[in-house]
Amino acid sequence: xDKTWNNKAWFxxxxxxxxxxxxxxxxxxxxxxxxVQDTFGSNEFFWAGTAWYEEVLESDRFWNSMGRxxxxxxxxxGIEIPLGIFIALNMPRKGWGVPVCLVLMALPLxxxxxxxxxxxxxFGRIDIGLLGYTLSALGLDYxxxxxxxxxWVTVIVMDVWHWTSLVVLLCYAGLVxxxxxxxxxxxxxxxxRWAIFRxxxxxxxxxxxxxxxxxxxxxxxxxxxxxxxxxxxxPGNTTTFLSIDLVKLAIGEFNLGEAAAMSIVYFLIVLLxxxxxxxxxxxxxxxx
Amino acid sequence: MARIDLNHIRHAYMPDPKSDADYALKEVHHTFEDGGAxxxxxxxGCGKTTLLNIISGLLHASHGELxxxxxxxxxxxxxxxxxxxxxxxxxxxxxxxxxxxLAFPLRNRGVPEADVARKVHETLEMIGLADxxxxxxxxxxxxxxxxxxxxxxxxxxxxxxxxxxxxLTVIDPHMKWVLRSQLKxxxxxxxxxxxxxxxxxxxxxxxxxxxxxxxxGEIVQIGTPAELFERPKHTxxxxxxxxxxxxxxxxxxxxxxxxxxGQVIVLPGAPKxxxxxxxxxxxxxxxxxxxxxxxxxxxxxxEDIGRxxxxxxxxxxREIAAILxxxxxxxxxxxxxxxxxxxxxxxxxxxxxTGG
Numbered sequence: 089x090d091k092t093w094n095n096k097a098w099f100x101x102x103x104x105x106x107x108x109x110x111x112x113x114x115x116x117x118x119x120x121x122x123x124v125q126d127t128f129g130s131n132e133f134f135w136a137g138t139a140w141y142e143e144v145l146e147s148d149r150f151w152n153s154m155g156r157x158x159x160x161x162x163x164x165x166g167i168e169i170p171l172g173i174f175i176a177l178n179m180p181r182k183g184w185g186v187p188v189c190l191v192l193m194a195l196p197l198x199x200x201x202x203x204x205x206x207x208x209x210x211f212g213r214i215d216i217g218l219l220g221y222t223l224s225a226l227g228l229d230y231x232x233x234x235x236x237x238x239x240w241v242t243v244i245v246m247d248v249w250h251w252t253s254l255v256v257l258l259c260y261a262g263l264v265x266x267x268x269x270x271x272x273x274x275x276x277x278x279x280x281r282w283a284i285f286r287x288x289x290x291x292x293x294x295x296x297x298x299x300x301x302x303x304x305x306x307x308x309x310x311x312x313x314x315x316x317x318x319x320x321x322x323p324g325n326t327t328t329f330l331s332i333d334l335v336k337l338a339i340g341e342f343n344l345g346e347a348a349a350m351s352i353v354y355f356l357i358v359l360l361x362x363x364x365x366x367x368x369x370x371x372x373x374x375x376x
Numbered sequence: 377m378a379r380i381d382l383n384h385i386r387h388a389y390m391p392d393p394k395s396d397a398d399y400a401l402k403e404v405h406h407t408f409e410d411g412g413a414x415x416x417x418x419x420x421g422c423g424k425t426t427l428l429n430i431i432s433g434l435l436h437a438s439h440g441e442l443x444x445x446x447x448x449x450x451x452x453x454x455x456x457x458x459x460x461x462x463x464x465x466x467x468x469x470x471x472x473x474x475x476x477x478l479a480f481p482l483r484n485r486g487v488p489e490a491d492v493a494r495k496v497h498e499t500l501e502m503i504g505l506a507d508x509x510x511x512x513x514x515x516x517x518x519x520x521x522x523x524x525x526x527x528x529x530x531x532x533x534x535x536x537x538x539x540x541x542x543x544l545t546v547i548d549p550h551m552k553w554v555l556r557s558q559l560k561x562x563x564x565x566x567x568x569x570x571x572x573x574x575x576x577x578x579x580x581x582x583x584x585x586x587x588x589x590x591x592x593g594e595i596v597q598i599g600t601p602a603e604l605f606e607r608p609k610h611t612x613x614x615x616x617x618x619x620x621x622x623x624x625x626x627x628x629x630x631x632x633x634x635x636x637x638g639q640v641i642v643l644p645g646a647p648k649x650x651x652x653x654x655x656x657x658x659x660x661x662x663x664x665x666x667x668x669x670x671x672x673x674x675x676x677x678x679e680d681i682g683r684x685x686x687x688x689x690x691x692x693x694r695e696i697a698a699i700l701x702x703x704x705x706x707x708x709x710x711x712x713x714x715x716x717x718x719x720x721x722x723x724x725x726x727x728x729x730t731g732g
Contacts, residue, residue, distance in 0.1 A: 273463060
C-alpha cells in the first residue's frame with residue numbers, strides 16, 4: 089500500500105531525541121572518550137588509540153567472563169521461557185484464582201535486586217539458611233561458597249525464582265487475548281491439546297515471547313547485583329559475569345581506559361545479539 | 377448426515393435457574409430432518425446461538441436430550457459428535473497455509489494424506505481459493521479468511537451436520553449473495569443437514585427450505601418462507617419478517633365481523649377459538665389496498681423505495697402501512713380496504729384459525 093510520508097513529522101520527535109541524547113548518548117560519549125585515552129592520575133590524559141580495545145579483545149579474562157555469561161543466559165532462557173509458558177498455560181482464566189495467581193506471580197518482581205540476592209545468600213547458607221541447612225542435614229554436600237557447581241546452581245535457581253514470573257505474566261497476557269471462537273473452532277476441528285498449543289496459542293504468544301526473550305536475554309547478560317551479593321563472583325572467578333568483571337576492572341583496579349573499552353565492546357555485543365534474536369523471531373512474521 | 381432431534385431442550389447460563397426468565401432457552405422440542413436446510417432466525421439474544429452451540433456440543437444443555445439419528449449424544453463431546461461449525465468471525469490458523477488450514481480437521485482425524493489432498497483441492501475449487509492454496513493464511517482479506525472457515529466446515533464429507541453461526545456478517549454484500557447461493561448449491565449436491573443462524577430475514581428466506589423463527593428463548597414458528605409471510609403464527613413473526621412488518625391492530629370480534637373503532641371489517645370466516653384477553657387483527661402492507669373505496673385514512677408519509685412506495689397512514693388514529701405500486705398515485709380522498717386473503721386474527725399474540 090502507498091503511504092504518504094510527511095517528513096515534517098520528524099520535528100515532532102526532536103524533543104525526545106534531545107532528552108535521549110542527554111540521558112544516554114552524552115554519557116556514552118564520555119565512555120568512548122575514556123576508551124581511547126590513558127591516564128596516570130592527576131587528571132592528565134594521553135591519546136591511546138585502539139590500544140585498550142586490543143587489550144580487551146586479546147585478554148583471556150574478558151573472553152572467560154563472556155563465556156560464563158553466555159552460558160548463564162542460555163541456561164536461564166532455556167529454563168525460564170518454557171517454564172513461563174507452561175505456568176501461563178495452566179493459570180486459571182476466570183474466577184477468584186486469577187487475582188490470586190497474578191499477585192503471587194508479581195511478588196518476586198516487586199523485590200529489589202539486592203534484597204533478592206540477600207534472601208538467597210542467607211537462604212543458601214549451610215549454618216543458618218533454611219535451604220543450605222536442610223540440604224546439609226539430608227547429607228548432600230552443598231556449599232555455594234566453596235563449590236563452583238553449587239554456586240552456579242544457586243545463582244540460576246535464584247534468577248529463575250526472580251524472573252520466571254515476568255515470562256509468565258507476558259505469556260498470560262498473550263493467552264487471554266485469544267478469542268473463545270478459536271478454541272471452539274479447534275474443538276470442532278478435532279484438534280489435540282498439542283495442536284491447540286502449536287497452532288493457536290503459540291502463534292498468538294509469538295510477539296510477547298519475543299519481548300520476553302529479549303528482556304530476559306539483555307537482563308541476564310547484564311546481570312550484576314544478585315550474583316554479586318550471593319557469591320561476589322566466586323568461588324575464584326567461577327561466577328564472575330561480565331558486569332562483575334567490568335566493575336572489578338573499573339573500580340577495583342581503577343583501570344578506566346580498559347574498562348571503558350570493555351564497556352563499549354560489551355554494549356555492542358548486547359546490541360548485536362538482541363538484533364539477532366529480534367531478526368530471527370520476526371522473520372517468521374514477515375514471510376507470508 | 378443425520379436427523380437431529382431436540383428433545384425438550386432447556387438451557388440456563390446461571391447455575392440455579394428458578395423462573396422461566398432465568399432460561400436463555402425456554403424449551404425447544406423440534407426435529408431437524410436429515411438433509412434439510414434450516415435457518416434459525418431471530419433478533420439478537422433470542423437464544424439461537426445457544427441452541428446451535430448445544431447441537432455442536434460446545435455447550436451442554438441444562439435439561440433435555442439431543443439425538444442424532446435416534447442415538448443419544450447429549451453427553452458426548454464436540455469431537456465425538458462429528459459436527460462442522462462455522463463462526464461469525466473468521467477463525468484461521470495464522471501460521472498455516474490455506475491448504476493446511478483446510479487439511480487440519482482431516483489430519484486431526486487421521487485421514488490418509490492422499491484423501492486429504494483430494495478433499496482439500498475439491499473444497500478449494502468450491503470456495504474459489506484454488507490459486508491460493510500455497511499462500512500463508514495470515515495476509516488474506518476478511519472475505520477470504522471467512523471462506524477458509526467455511527471451507528474447513530465443508531471439507532469433511534462424513535459430518536452429521538454443518539452449523540453456521542451468522543457466517544456472512546463480515547462479508548461484503550455482493551459476496552454474500554455469491555457465497556449464499558454456493559452454499560445452497562452445495563446443499564443440493566451433497567444433501568448436508570445444514571442449520572444456519574442469522575438475524576437477517578433475507579438471508580434466512582433465501583437460504584433455507586424451512587425457517588425456524590425464535591423469540592425470547594422459544595421457537596415461535598417453523599415454516600417455509602411463504603408460510604411465514606402469509607400466515608405468521610405469532611405477531612412477532614409478523615413484525616419481524618417483511619419490510620415493513622405486518623400491521624397489527626386491536627379489534628373486537630363479533631362473529632364474522634371485526635370492529636376497529638368505528639369501522640367494521642368483514643373476516644373471511646369466524647375465528648374458531650373464543651378469544652379471551654386481547655384480540656388483534658394482523659394484515660401485511662402488501663394486502664392493504666389504497667383506493668377511493670373503503671375505510672377513510674389520512675396519509676402522513678410516502679416512502680418511495682424504488683420498486684414500490686410505502687404509504688404511512690392513520691386509520692382510526694392508528695398507524696398503518698400500505699404498499700402502493702410505483703406508478704400508482706394516491707387519490708385525493710384516500711380510503712383503504714383489506715384483502716381478505718391477507719387477514720389473520722391473533723388472540724394474546726398467537727394466531728387463531730378462522731372457519732370458512
